[in-house]
Amino acid sequence: MITATVEARDNYLTHEYGVKSWLLTKDHKRIALLYLASITFFFFLGGIFATIIRLELLTPPGDLVSSQTYNKLFSLHGIIMVFLFLIPSIPATLGNFLVPMMLGCKDLAFPKLNLLSWYIFVVGGLFVLYAMLIGGVDTGWTFYVPLSTSYANTYVILTAVGVFITGFSSILTGLNFIVTVHRMRAPGLTWFRLPLFIWSTYATSVIQVLGTPVIAVTLLLVALERGFHLGIFDPALGGDPVLFQHLFWFYSHPAVYIMVLPAMGVVSELVSTYSRKKVFGYKFVAFASVAIAILGFLVWGHHMFVAGQSVYASMVFSMLSYLVAVPSAIKVFNWTATLYKGSISYDTPMLYAFGFIGLFTMGGLTGTFLASLGFDVHVTDTYFVVAHFHYIMVGGTMMAYLGGLHYWWPKISGRMYPEGWAKLSALVVFLGFNLTFFPQFIMGYLGMPRRYHAYPEEFQVYHVLSTAGASVLAVGYLIPAMYFIWSLRYGPIAPDNPWRATGLEWQTSSPPPPDNFEITPVVTHEAYDYSVVEEMTVG
Amino acid sequence: MAEHIVTKKQYAYVFVILLVLTLGTTVAGNMDLGPFNVVVALVIAVIKASLVVLFFMHVYWSTKLTRLVAVSGIAWLGLLLWLTLTDMISRGWLGVPGK
Incomplete structure (x- = not known):
């Protein structure tokens, strides 16, 4: 790690002052911070719901909250974490901050549209918050019919409208990234010189643009059937309830890749920087992102093996689901090969990257279990599934998000975080995560159903372990929240390139000037060419 | 790239074709074509949507x-x-x- 001396330079944080300068900003870096603040709020709100859920499950009887309240708790936990935290997490914060800088340009292609995306996100979030405050929703984050259209007596339409609105934010961000990558790359920055974070963000954007309209239309149809009794999903009105699941999962399965592809991009950057090596098989890793984005749209039926979907369709979806494992495995093998004979350093971001690789692999492998027809019937709607997707979404995306936040924090804030505390928190998060979710694989396999607030006594030991793990995990998340805030004022001044990394974002000052670069950079090398950095350091 | 200028005449032609197709939808809607009711309606709708995308949204010249x-x-x-x-x-x- 390199240290720096204090030197006052104009930067995006100090260029303008006042609330108005933030709320009307068109600077992608400031908008990234607006997103960071918003999604951090939603993360801790969703975390509070998770805490109450885990406390309820400490004992077999439903004694802390009623079953109705429990239903609302897991519904709001899921809706907030998926739509208001995980989906915007890496793209809207790190993506917004980094895409223009990695491309060597001043801003995204449509800066005003970028600000509009944030406002749309906030409006959608406020709808969900309002629904929560006046009574909540109890359909689960999946809004399955006929519960959501005919039976639920909670604020389904209001919540669905909130999710519907945030979808537009996601589409506009994706559109902005796609156009920026196509049109605004610095001179010399060819497609195969792009950092892999850009490739994965680009693939994510394609999913956002192509998939999100379908969830918007689906939720609109739910609202129309619930409000006006149009016969779309209700068989009594001539509809088909399984059709809802087709439409819902056509978006919501690729949405998992909206969450995890950018995380893979972050991990590619971290693994390369902290092993001082080019990513092994750059083109394979780049095209694996595109392959995941495309194949991810062909597998949604594996969520419906016991939902009344025909066996023949299930067989097709099962086979297609196995295909996604191929590009995912390419990435994991290539990261591992990158480490081979690398000069590895164990800084905090790298600890999170290691955590990601291990946990994502476990989540991915259990995903192939679930793609097999016979096994899936046994564990559908059990804690096995809950553990599986938390290994992907929390073990995967959250680890990479935290790793990325640490890695680029010096660039974002101009300050260093305390390395000792950061390493400790990475360890606490890893241990807490596994203690929370590994027992859920076992109890799910043994038959513990998800979404129950009371359960037989033989499952208690696993629930106690899981709740203990959740407490550790909560501590692991609170520590970075505290030291990041601390570092804004007291952290050592960050140098421009503390990790001696290769991306264009490291060639400008920390924090960057409002227009990112004093002079438009010209790219003459491939990505991850560390000989250039060594020359600059020596020179 | 310079934006292609579409003449008013071209817009008018497309508009007239859309009106004719709308008339076609109405006529077909009042006829019992058996299993082809939906097929005919969808074919006309697809042609209309394609015209809008190609000419009104300029994809033809993009x-x-x-x-x-x-x-x-x-x-x-x-x-x-x-x-x-x-x-x-x-x-x-x-x-x-x-x-």
């Missing part, structure tokens, strides 16, 4: 990349319909309820 974006959207809709239909069509083949 770059290859823009055309690719438009085709991708349609292809993805096709994907949704195709894989959903693998379920809808094959339901009941086994003769076991729910399979």
Whole structure:
């Protein structure tokens, strides 16, 4: 790690002052911070719901909250974490901050549209918050019919409208990234010189643009059937309830890749920087992102093996689901090969990257279990599934998000975080995560159903372990929240390139000037060419 | 790239064709074509939508990349319909309820 001396330079944080300068900003870096603040709020709100859920499950009887309240708790936990935290997490914060800088340009292609995306996100979030405050929703984050259209007596339409609105934010961000990558790359920055974070963000954007309209239309149809009794999903009105699941999962399965592809991009950057090596098989890793984005749209039926979907369709979806494992495995093998004979350093971001690789692999492998027809019937709607997707979404995306936040924090804030505390928190998060979710694989396999607030006594030991793990995990998340805030004022001044990394974002000052670069950079090398950095350091 | 200027005459032609097709939809809607009721309505709708996309939205004169974006959207809709239909069509083949 390199240290720096204090030197006052104009930067995006100090260029303008006042609330108005933030709320009307068109600077992608400031908008990234607006997103960071918003999604951090939603993360801790969703975390509070998770805490109450885990406390309820400490004992077999439903004694802390009623079953109705429990239903609302897991519904709001899921809706907030998926739509208001995980989906915007890496793209809207790190993506917004980094895409223009990695491309060597001043801003995204449509800066005003970028600000509009944030406002749309906030409006959608406020709808969900309002629904929560006046009574909540109890359909689960999946809004399955006929519960959501005919039976639920909670604020389904209001919540669905909130999710519907945030979808537009996601589409506009994706559109902005796609156009920026196509049109605004610095001179010399060819497609195969792009950092892999850009490739994965680009693939994510394609999913956002192509998939999100379908969830918007689906939720609109739910609202129309619930409000006006149009016969779309209700068989009594001539509809088909399984059709809802087709439409819902056509978006919501690729949405998992909206969450995890950018995380893979972050991990590619971290693994390369902290092993001082080019990513092994750059083109394979780049095209694996595109392959995941495309194949991810062909597998949604594996969520419906016991939902009344025909066996023949299930067989097709099962086979297609196995295909996604191929590009995912390419990435994991290539990261591992990158480490081979690398000069590895164990800084905090790298600890999170290691955590990601291990946990994502476990989540991915259990995903192939679930793609097999016979096994899936046994564990559908059990804690096995809950553990599986938390290994992907929390073990995967959250680890990479935290790793990325640490890695680029010096660039974002101009300050260093305390390395000792950061390493400790990475360890606490890893241990807490596994203690929370590994027992859920076992109890799910043994038959513990998800979404129950009371359960037989033989499952208690696993629930106690899981709740203990959740407490550790909560501590692991609170520590970075505290030291990041601390570092804004007291952290050592960050140098421009503390990790001696290769991306264009490291060639400008920390924090960057409002227009990112004093002079438009010209790219003459491939990505991850560390000989250039060594020359600059020596020179 | 310079923006292609569409003449008022071209817009008027497309507009007239759209009106004729709307008339076609209305006439077909009042006729009993048996199983072809939906087919005819959808074919007319697709032609109308294509005209709007190609001429009113200028895709006809756009770059290859823009055309690719438009085709991708349609292809993805096709994907949704195709894989959903693998379920809808094959339901009941086994003769076991729910399979």
